[in-house]
Amino acid sequence: MSEKIHFLPWERKEEFREFLKKCGVLDEIRKGYRVGLKIHFGEKGNPHHIPPYLVKIVGEVIKDKGAKCWLIDSNVLYRGMRARTSTHLEVAKEHGFMDIGVPVKIAGDFAQEREMEVIVNLKHFRKVYILEDFLEFDYLILLTHFKGHALAGIGGSIKNLSMGCASRKGKYKMHSKMIPQIKEELCTGCGTCAKHCPGEAIKVKNGKAEIIEGKCLGCGECIQVCPAKAISIPWESVKSEEFQERLVEYAFGIWKERKGSIFAINFLHSLSPDCDCLSKPAPPLAPDVGIVAGKNIVEVDEFSLKKTIEVKGYHAPEGVDKFLHHRPNIPTHIQMEYGKKLFTPL
Ligand code: SF4
Numbered sequence: 001m002s003e004k005i006h007f008l009p010w011e012r013k014e015e016f017r018e019f020l021k022k023c024g025v026l027d028e029i030r031k032g033y034r035v036g037l038k039i040h041f042g043e044k045g046n047p048h049h050i051p052p053y054l055v056k057i058v059g060e061v062i063k064d065k066g067a068k069c070w071l072i073d074s075n076v077l078y079r080g081m082r083a084r085t086s087t088h089l090e091v092a093k094e095h096g097f098m099d100i101g102v103p104v105k106i107a108g109d110f111a112q113e114r115e116m117e118v119i120v121n122l123k124h125f126r127k128v129y130i131l132e133d134f135l136e137f138d139y140l141i142l143l144t145h146f147k148g149h150a151l152a153g154i155g156g157s158i159k160n161l162s163m164g165c166a167s168r169k170g171k172y173k174m175h176s177k178m179i180p181q182i183k184e185e186l187c188t189g190c191g192t193c194a195k196h197c198p199g200e201a202i203k204v205k206n207g208k209a210e211i212i213e214g215k216c217l218g219c220g221e222c223i224q225v226c227p228a229k230a231i232s233i234p235w236e237s238v239k240s241e242e243f244q245e246r247l248v249e250y251a252f253g254i255w256k257e258r259k260g261s262i263f264a265i266n267f268l269h270s271l272s273p274d275c276d277c278l279s280k281p282a283p284p285l286a287p288d289v290g291i292v293a294g295k296n297i298v299e300v301d302e303f304s305l306k307k308t309i310e311v312k313g314y315h316a317p318e319g320v321d322k323f324l325h326h327r328p329n330i331p332t333h334i335q336m337e338y339g340k341k342l343f344t345p346l
């Protein structure tokens with residue numbers, strides 16, 4: 001590994017404060033800096049998010065350096081509590097993140113969403129769409145619950161950076177190659193979607209909404225506003241391998257724009273095969289492993305996966321990739337392989 005990766009076993013997590021101070025990932029943070037702590041608060045009901053008391057320690061160590069920090073996440077594309085700022089904040093509160101001494105910011109609320117285009121000229125995207133809120137800090141630290149993911153294989157720092165910091169349009173473009181789908185049988189013809197569509201891409205004809213393909217910007221707004229839940233993302237339009245490469249291209253765009261001022265801390269606990277976006281995720285596949293920190297997000301994810309492979313799982317022995325064993329058709333290595341090509345040298 002070109003960068004030093006630091007590891008703290010989960011049974012020694014009470015030493016996290018000392019680990020943070022010694023491992024060097026916060027060394028470049030100086031007095032007066034503004035630091036963003038990119039986190040995922042977990043969907044309502046999801047018990048697998050990072051324990052708030054560990055996040056509190058990160059905030060305290062940063063504040064001891066005379067810097068200011070904020071916990072930040074973006075609103076999501078799918079319907080749920082984390083789709084709107086007001087309910088997203090409710091979840092953050094319910095999961096214990098509002099009283100740890102670090103202010104919480106939610107980026108990407110409909111009308112207030114501030115998006116920036118970054119030119120990347122890569123295999124899948126010529127440009128990527130990022131929420132400006134994530135570019136306003138002097139440093140961005142990814143606090144990531146490492147787990148499995150039904151489409152990405154694993155959800156680590158790469159995914160936290162890419163999907164987590166993209167605008168709604170960016171999130172949509174990573175997920176889908178196609179325009180949203182309208183279930184005719186559910187559509188009441190109310191016209192709410194057409195009223196909100198920024199591309200004027202929706203017409204209501206004969207009491208049913210229709211999307212005009214060439215005009216759709218892929219922003220996903222219609223999905224959120226439809227009161228009948230008749231509009232959805234065609235999730236299957238992008239296969240796992242391509243989805244993973246798309247994630248990496250977005251992560252690269254943000255990293256490039258931030259000139260590398262991004263550090264990663266992965267928390268390898270509650271190793272569910274499912275994303276924290278689910279309110280009822282599957283139980284963990286292995287015991288809690290530890291905490292991995294480093295400045296190279298690709299290597300932090302690679303090392304994290306390696307550590308989860310090393311342990312004895314609940315359904316698979318040592319040496320077996322628990323996430324791949326759980327979903328044999330969803331590869332777990334593509335993000336890292338493609339990431340190494342794009343992020344070299346970091
Ligand atoms: S908002 Fe939903 S129900 Fe109303 S017209 Fe659009 S698709 Fe149909």
Ligand code: SF4
Pocket residue numbers: 180196197198199200201202211215216217218219220221222223
């Ligand atoms: S995704 Fe956005 S641009 Fe496309 S139809 Fe829906 S609201 Fe309109």
